[in-house]
Amino acid sequence: MEKGFELLAHTADIGIIARGKDMKEAFINAARGLFSLMLESGEVEAKEYFHIEVSASDREALLVNWLSELIYLADAKGMLFSQFNISRLSDIELSADAGGEKVDGTKHHLKREVKAATYHKLKVEQVQDGWRAQVIFDI
């Protein structure tokens, strides 16, 4: 569990379970898990930062919206991210700066496209030793 997330097998798609000492860390690890699904190998340097603000009706939907924002930036702008600084987080709002760089074919080996984050089996919960966030992606 050093990475802070683990893969969750699902017949058609892939999910992740991210953990953290607090909700913020679990959200950051969920984002790391997302990019681990896309990137086979290659270091991602934080060359440019994107400011992200999302809101939702509850923390589960907030997790989906946070990850959806990153999927959009990855797909539309060709970005990969490795740094996630969440400056503000409540159950319904998140502000963050995500640092990364554009996909560079000479060093990044991409393995798959993530189409979307789903609400299915979605969970954000406080557990004994911190926080746990579970999400399934459509691949």
Next chain:
Amino acid sequence: MASTGNLRHIGEIMADPWQGVLERIDDYRWEIPTSYKEGMRVPGLVYASETMLRHMWEETAATAVNVFDQVANVAFLPGIVGRSLAMPDIHWGYGFPIGGVAATRLDDGVVSPGGVGFDINCGVRLLRTNLMEQEVRPKIEQLTNEIFHNVPSGVGSKGKLRVNDRELTEVMAKGSRWAVEHGYGEAADVVTTEESGCIKSADPDRVSSRARERGAPQLGTLGSGNHFMEVQKVDEIYDREAAAAMGINEPGQVLLLVHSGSRGLGHQVCTDYVASLAQSVRKYGINLPDRQLACAPVKSPEGQAYLAAMACAANYAWTNRQCIAHWVREAMMKVLQKGPRDLGMEQVWDVAHNIAKIEEHVVDGKRMTVCVHRKGATRAFPAGHPALPDIYRKVGQPVLIPGDMGRYSFIALGTEVAMRETFGSTCHGAGRVKSRTAAKKGVTGWDVVQALAKKGITVKAASMSELPEEASEAYKDVSEVIEVAHKAGISRKIVKASPIGVVKG
């Protein structure tokens, strides 16, 4: 009759595990009664053989993910009519099961983006040729390479087409016709495309700038994951007359299959509307057992907006397959050094697998217009249906059912039974049996390439490391699926074909 008695007796001892949960209607139909779960408005109906049902049941027990529960959850949708249907290739999805079909009334029913899925109008297009296997096999390596290079594929691939925002608007409004007008393919292709390649109610203003941004550079790309192009040979013909109507005449004849969808544009449309319809669920006081089933009344502004945006993504997907098929034709002409007339690469048909359609059906003896959700299911209209072009009026609509890349695919035809029972729908493919992570355990891309080579199949993949995720073993045998659909009568199998060359995104 003593032996029958004994069998009965054994049957009673080893009671079927689904007893008391599923009710057997006949060998291929299993009902999930409304008593299964409080809140179901209609029963569920699963099309499966007993063997398949047993597998589903065991998988449910082993993984604690319950596909029957998903069929039952769909039955919660307000305004659902008939039954919540599960095609024989059903497997666990998110919200809706994959292989799920549900129809809702227009006046008090809902539309659910989850009932269509993220890859809106993911679908399959089939071209026939005048070529025989022996003419193509010696050049198959060259051909798969040429197709691979001529059709942008794989993760993050950008199209050869460069459309600006105005052109993208046209693509979303016009569908396949846009591609033909710009030199990609022939007018006849539009005729042999479901919905003539364009849902007319598309409204590009309902598509977000983000969806446009994702979609613009990806028009004319295959994508990755389970998307592919195949060069196939006909193995068996089960009905010569019906096959002839599709231009398929003999075993060994070469066919071309394209499987792709609406790329990032469709994914973003679904993402946007699942989020916005979550608000509608509260606004309209809808009770749902799963958030991924988020929906809005069909008649509401939110429901109408989704349908108009979904139609744009569907039209984009048809344009996409139209362009891809054109480039596959180009690759064929280049490698085989023959002109289009000699090659005879006419389009057999193009079907959508993930879509919601406003259609007329008979429900409880009454003709009514409903919203049919097909998620991982194919429209299967019978002979005589007014939506079919003249060439298929007599035989019925072709249904294209791809299997995995190591086995075979089927071509079937729509039936009256499908019209009566499944809102004119049947299965769409094999369905996975192994998760992506399980499929990759201890298997490399080269293992897959070599195993396929032994079967006489050449494969060219954008990502070798991801190839095991799509290996044969990860999928059900599609012939079991097609047999159930055939015997239940919801489609009629006509042709079996197997790959000789595969290009994977």
